[in-house]
Amino acid sequence: xxxxxxxxxxxxxxxxxxxxxCAASGFTFSTYGMSWVRQAPGKGLEWVSTISNSGDSxxxxxxxxxxxxxxxxxxxxxxxxxxxxxxxxDTAVYYCAKSGPFYFEYWGQGTRVTVSS
Amino acid sequence: xxxxxxxxxxxxxxxxxxxxxxxxxxxxxxSDLAWYQQKPGQAPSLLIYGASTRATGIPARFSGSxxxxxxxxxxxxxxxxxFAVYYCQQYNNWPRTFGQGTTVEI
Numbered sequence: 001x002x003x004x005x006x007x008x009x010x011x012x013x014x015x016x017x018x019x020x021x022c023a024a025s026g027f028t029f030s031t032y033g034m035s036w037v038r039q040a041p042g043k044g045l046e047w048v049s050t051i052s053n054s055g056d057s058x059x060x061x062x063x064x065x066x067x068x069x070x071x072x073x074x075x076x077x078x079x080x081x082x083x084x085x086x087x088x089x090d091t092a093v094y095y096c097a098k099s100g101p102f103y104f105e106y107w108g109q110g111t112r113v114t115v116s117s
Numbered sequence: 118x119x120x121x122x123x124x125x126x127x128x129x130x131x132x133x134x135x136x137x138x139x140x141x142x143x144x145x146x147x148s149d150l151a152w153y154q155q156k157p158g159q160a161p162s163l164l165i166y167g168a169s170t171r172a173t174g175i176p177a178r179f180s181g182s183x184x185x186x187x188x189x190x191x192x193x194x195x196x197x198x199x200f201a202v203y204y205c206q207q208y209n210n211w212p213r214t215f216g217q218g219t220t221v222e223i
Binding site: 035037044045046047050059061062065095099103104105106107108110 | 128149151153155159161162163166172204206208211212213214215216217218
């Protein structure tokens with residue numbers, strides 16, 4: 001059974017940083033691309049970032065480019081999202097997803113990030 | 118950026134009725150289209166990919182159709198557990214984009 005467990009969310013002031021983690025199990029992590037998708041309170045889904053299975057290729061939404069960094073450790077079956085220079089508009093539930101570069105096949109339960117002064 | 122537009126925003130149906138949800142892309146995405154279901158307080162889950170292929174474990178009452186710019190998700194006979202928000206998503210181009218969602222309510 002595929003399991004994705006996010007952690008690292010919390011409350012931070014504008015301009016601050018957080019590092020999200022996603023622990024994966026139930027599949028061969030190193031053979032799949034992975035993604036982060038977020039959902040602001042009461043809003044729809046927004047793709048944030050995708051990383052290839054090897055970590056060689058990364059893709060970002062314009063809204064986070066230059067501020068967020070996606071990475072992975074295949075030896076630990078873990079996906080990361082380093083979020084710097086956080087803004088109020090980054091407030092959302094952040095989901096990790098097993099994706100390849102295409103659709104989002106499995107989703108974690110999400111971790112909440114609140115950016116507020 | 119490819120803009121995905123879903124209609125209607127809200128669909129009111131009765132259990133046992135048929136529901137038809139639409140998704141339009143601002144440019145062709147071929148068949149690179151997925152549908153997701155999200156229930157309150159839960160993560161989204163994949164229903165359909167490749168515009169018409171049901172994901173593992175998805176009941177046959179869910180069907181997808183279309184290609185290019187026009188897509189449809191049909192729920193043939195709504196069950197109580199189907200009342201949720203449905204999103205379409207294109208994966209033909211970067212950035213990946215979602216529609217704004219259709220709420221299927223009783």
